[in-house]
Amino acid sequence: MTSGDLLYSDNIVLGANQYGKAECRLVKVTRDSERHEIEDLSITSQLRGDFADVHLHGDNANCLPTDTQKNTVYAFARDGVGSPEEFLLRLGRHFTANFDAVSGGHWAAEQYEWQRISVDNEPHNHAFVRSGQETRTANVTVDGDNIWVISGLTDLVVLKSTGSEFHGFQRDPYTTLPDAHDRILATSVTAHWRYLSEKQDFNGMYAKVKSILLTTFANLHSLALQQTLFAMGKAVLEACPDIAEIKFSMPNKHHFNVDLGAFGLDNPNEVFFAADRPYGLIEATVQRESTRATPLAWTSVTGFC
Amino acid sequence: MTSGDLLYSDNIVLGANQYGKAECRLVKVTRDSERHEIEDLSITSQLRGDFADVHLHGDNANCLPTDTQKNTVYAFARDGVGSPEEFLLRLGRHFTANFDAVSGGHWAAEQYEWQRISVDNEPHNHAFVRSGQETRTANVTVDGDNIWVISGLTDLVVLKSTGSEFHGFQRDPYTTLPDAHDRILATSVTAHWRYLSEKQDFNGMYAKVKSILLTTFANLHSLALQQTLFAMGKAVLEACPDIAEIKFSMPNKHHFNVDLGAFGLDNPNEVFFAADRPYGLIEATVQRESTRATPLAWTSVTGFC
Amino acid sequence: MTSGDLLYSDNIVLGANQYGKAECRLVKVTRDSERHEIEDLSITSQLRGDFADVHLHGDNANCLPTDTQKNTVYAFARDGVGSPEEFLLRLGRHFTANFDAVSGGHWAAEQYEWQRISVDNEPHNHAFVRSGQETRTANVTVDGDNIWVISGLTDLVVLKSTGSEFHGFQRDPYTTLPDAHDRILATSVTAHWRYLSEKQDFNGMYAKVKSILLTTFANLHSLALQQTLFAMGKAVLEACPDIAEIKFSMPNKHHFNVDLGAFGLDNPNEVFFAADRPYGLIEATVQRESTRATPLAWTSVTGFC
């Protein structure tokens, strides 16, 4: 071992860290009346704080088991969920208030939508079919006195069969793409929006944002997927003063016009091959100019790094 | 090498076989008016017939390339799809009529449903959101003069929050399951039904069968998932004289009542853990007594064997 | 309701059916010495027999719960697994011998391979890394006095960077594919082979068959994927007198030579785009001429139909 090695090994330290239980699958049935309600979620709890001893020495005295975090999820659900955001806030406040070692953490949820089965044109009291459209998401981050709430959705797959162009772009020697004056535009929207405060009608806001995203995608005559993305974000911020910023990840799901000329056929944008990979990928934040950066709010939303 | 080995090696032969192109992703836009229609499918074409030479000697003279089968799918789509069943029938008739080596085959489709995006409470002319609920399936098998059409669906996820019991079952020394007098019943329905003839309003029949499956699941007070399955099949056959038989594969998606007693809480069927694996698996055919077995119709529906 | 409807509804009956517990995840540690062994499986048990009452009336008296089948898997594992085939045979004999209603069934397993972690060039006694290559499969079907054992593998992904051609194929107006005299050949092998009897060294046979499959794929100069498939099956049957037949499903994983001409570059089979979908799909059985068909042995191997 060289002295250089020794020098380095002397000061290897623990950096950012968190631990907990991921993907607790919770189904809550509310049966106050014959008309049941169901809420279907996957919940993740991650604690941050003074956990150096467990990492460095295997001393677990400060370490509340991940199994306990799971138990807490199910025990708290006995009182109801309400909205994923409110449920995560309750978890976050519990863990940070009751354990000295816990100075913060990250709580996340996916929620899956169910519809009542229609029987003789009446929605059934206790039989449901899973909607299967987008997945609703929620993220709550606590850091000391700071609390951030981020709501979102993933896998909202949308398509326009016309009203989309792409041309006038930069060309270089590797550019072979022709101009497109009428193309299919399709994407799978992932969006996460951060609220300015944790006092919200989260369920109402979710429905409102989803509706704005769909409407704006439909209405805008698109010159680039980037333009569509920005317009969707701008429309959300304009309509929702309590939202500070919204981040998008939108793949360009390519639909290629199939050349049928070899078979003596034209193809006036009617027959398309839907490709899997590669795909375009457009990612951006739309925000209020006055918004200050809150990197800690976002660290675990799409991955811990 | 023993003489036994030699004996065996002398008579190793080609058995059942098929080949083709799988999962051709086709999106067809019908734009006869400003109100576009879209059809979104994944299509598989498999040919059967006199293909011994390619297997035994690599002689491809009889072998219509899988690439050609793919091209045919896209070329035929120029004239429209109509229904997945009709489109597969057209493919099947084409390949069996035009190539001496082809005596039959199997054509399959998945179809994905899109809904119009609602803008100001009006369905948009050319903007769509993927439904994401079940996947519609179709299978056409041709064997000489025989043609069989099987329609179906997968991933129709349904749940009842009450109206389901399971008790009075057989017990042995390995049985620890308690009786259940009120449990969640949830499953992901896969169903395939075979028509008595290929002259059908396939889209209309699909909607009708799906509705019957949902309604029966909702209405039946269930004493076993098997009973629910049979009732669903019986209701379909009673309402649809043109359907000969229907096969189901229905996982029992377990939702376990979480024991909250250690935390001083009751749990009157309100808080559930939704388990992934293992899961119950119930599979059965419901058929008319007069139905003769048609194994060739089913060989490739859920796997080639 | 027409009289025709009434007629049909009178004779709707239960057809083929089976039920049980799917994907019981079992890890067995054998710790007779400091050198531990691990076996990692996913096991499915399905019973067949006299289960009309549960389907028609919800009468569960004959119905051994799927939960009990799961318990039996774990209880039997206490005595060891040995090989997936032997373990499934033990389960099959137990259920058919001990329950009057059970006349047969289907038992299936996947097995995942682990390697010992190498520490200072020595394989560790109790630390393992998952291999991640192919998945081993086993299927046992019992029908009265008949017992069939089918072994297999899936997801064995192989590729040849040369030694593969495809030309001389049939052409029609939809054919645009050019001849290929040197192409990449890649596939993901799924193979299932049926033994003539259930007395085998299953682990030894598995290793032998896998080795023959790989060697034959590598050695054969291929004129078509069908030819490669048949040669692989023939080599297995020639070397293994106890195997009656072997079935393959082999996707042609296309690797397209990228045209770099627009950038002033040649591409002598060096740069390829690996496509996802669509893909060719080649499926066939290679068997001894004397082999009689055993459809019941295969019904549930790749899907219940």
Add this chain to the structure above:
Amino acid sequence: MTSGDLLYSDNIVLGANQYGKAECRLVKVTRDSERHEIEDLSITSQLRGDFADVHLHGDNANCLPTDTQKNTVYAFARDGVGSPEEFLLRLGRHFTANFDAVSGGHWAAEQYEWQRISVDNEPHNHAFVRSGQETRTANVTVDGDNIWVISGLTDLVVLKSTGSEFHGFQRDPYTTLPDAHDRILATSVTAHWRYLSEKQDFNGMYAKVKSILLTTFANLHSLALQQTLFAMGKAVLEACPDIAEIKFSMPNKHHFNVDLGAFGLDNPNEVFFAADRPYGLIEATVQRESTRATPLAWTSVTGFC
């Protein structure tokens, strides 16, 4: 609309953004001799810079198409890949040097390992079988004059059948977990390590780090998965002076000892149920104390936020 709304809508701006082509599947065959080499990658290219006009106005003058980025990947591959890190560096330098609008970006790769098929105990010249173990990853971020290189791996699944304990942890009213003095420890390692400079023998370093991770996991008697994680990171940093920090995400893949008592059987840690969800999740950075934070290097490694 309130004046507050107007105020907000006036200053909605574009925040962080990037765009490009994701998951370009590239297979490179090097055929300088009869002994071919293959490299199998999925490559993503994302550009950052002056792209406000495309977002705000649909003006694509600065927008180099994602299709061009894809073409560049394949054209550059004609000269060889070498290592994923070097290939991404070449892409990054090309795009930032040649386009005024491009001030930086993120380039990522997955690489899949193939082994030569062994024929008569000799590795074959041009036939390969996919290894299927972990996936190698690489990430290069350019921001003006800064270049960061992060290497990594995912899905390295490891298990110890003994040598792991967990006890002495914090208890609260929701804690029911018993102490464990001998348990299975299993995880799927995701690790990303950042180099201090981009001059490295990246392939050699990758093999070295992977070996250290496996050896440390095997050798450490573990009192907590956190302790194992930290020891793995510390060992890497001690052995590799050119690595500044390493980040881990390690699920605790629970293996539950099955209670066989009801069947009259003991279970001395031999029969386990391998659970899917929920799972523990342990995430942490191990770093040199002198390391300054480089958040831009990490933004896109596990998700854009």
